[in-house]
Amino acid sequence: SKLAEIFRHEIVRLHGTPTSIVSDRDSRFTSRFCKGLQKAWGTRLKFSIAFHPQTDGEHLIEGPEIIEITNEKVAVAKEKLKESRSRQKSYADKHRHDLEFQVGDRVFMKV
Secondary structure, rough: OOOHHHHHHHHHHHHHHEEEEEEEEEEOHOOHHHHHHHHOOOOOOEEEEOOOOOHOOOOOOOHHHHHHHHHHHHHHHHHHHHHHHHHHHHHHHHHHOOOOOOOOOOOOOOO
């Protein structure tokens, strides 16, 4: 195909063949064509899963750094929940109607 030729003439010519390719299991990387291409080049396909830093090429966060990052994310989540509760309360209060009861009306009471 034209794309394969362009890839070979431009990318591989300048940078060489990749030693490994990280994919999110997209069908374009698991097709028969790509498997044949990987075999011919001696390239390994590595599958990535969401939030898996070892395959995504990110650094692994450990110790106090992960605690600090987690605490920051928890604080942001709590703030977002507070904002959401406030919006929901405003909406509910705006659409709430006062109920009026007459003597003799039957009502349910929570005991």
